Amino acid sequence: MPAPSPTDVRMLQRAPCAGLRPFVQQLIVVECVADVRDSHLPDTASVLAFSFRERCRLDDGRAVPTVAFTGLHDRLRSHEHPRGHGLALAKFTPVGAAALLRPPQDEFAGTTVDLDDLAERDCGTQRLLEQLAVAADAAARLDRLEAYLLHRLGNARPDPLVAAAIGWLQRAPAGARIETLSRHIGLSQSALERRFRRIVGVTPKKYASTLRLERALAAYRPGIDLAGLALAAGYYDQAHFNHDFRRATGRSPGAHFGTT
Missing domain, CATH: 2.60.120 (Jelly Rolls)
Incomplete structure (x- = not known):
């Protein structure tokens, strides 16, 4: 659109x-x-x-x-x-x-x-x-x-552990695992996921997935190579990017951006 x-x-x-x-x-x-x-x-x-x-x-x-x-x-x-x-x-x-x-x-x-x-x-x-x-x-x-x-x-403060988890996910390399995040934060994976969902609204895994797609969308420019865009955003390859994009929008990146 x-x-x-x-x-x-x-x-x-x-x-x-x-x-x-x-x-x-x-x-x-x-x-x-x-x-x-x-x-x-x-x-x-x-x-x-x-x-x-x-x-x-x-x-x-x-x-x-x-x-x-x-x-x-x-x-x-x-x-x-x-x-x-x-x-x-x-x-x-x-x-x-x-x-x-x-x-x-x-x-x-x-x-x-x-x-x-x-x-x-x-x-x-x-x-x-x-x-x-x-x-x-x-x-x-x-x-x-x-x-x-x-x-x-008023005097509200952000949740410090979830804020630290968000920072870790934003800096994490492609393929980083939630188990590694749990050890970094010092909570069990189930405790981290419950706390993360309560504060952020989704699990750390879902947040990381949406973050990758958000980065790819922000980096898109007409004529850009979609395979390179996908890798730079943290995807394993263009196929994974295409899958996530189609699931989120109902169409391929090429159809959405008018390149196909």
Whole structure:
């Protein structure tokens, strides 16, 4: 699916302040000036989104909640945004969402849920929506979102063992085994997997698989050799990359990127 035209969408994104960086990768404001259909490939970040004007729909036709949390997805998903839709998003670090939303994160994997259903919405959330709607510009909206998240997180701290496991997986060479990670962390493999799923939403193995695919997608450029791309991202060969890509998107890399 082609990306939306830059003339159809206005977007501002920035890194969060130092106090949020252990929890949030990026703050984003998106405003649609036309009807837009977009698609999102699998990645390793969960997202909290505030629709301050209009609402979008998921690819199954359901309206997205006004305040929606999306857990880690390992499949392609799409949204339909009406003209005038405005939303502010926080894209979390792998350990960040668990500090904000208390239930185990594996409850949210592959889903988009209403914050009201989690008993997490309060008067501050409604006040944020009102502030986002009347803010002078996108930069002011990011300021409001940042202040809200700082307040909600309070004195929270990321889980140190899971944060260490994430760092190990991000640095690990191709073929690194979860047993090796368990020894590095100092937990049994079953204890590590339970803790990792509760904080991140998926097992270490699933996270590593999604991370490989995310790296390959980020590195893609027109004309690039897909076999070399697969190896650089940590796959054994192009066949493994093709398999993971087809499982996530329903089509081959060549078909997705328009090279076949």
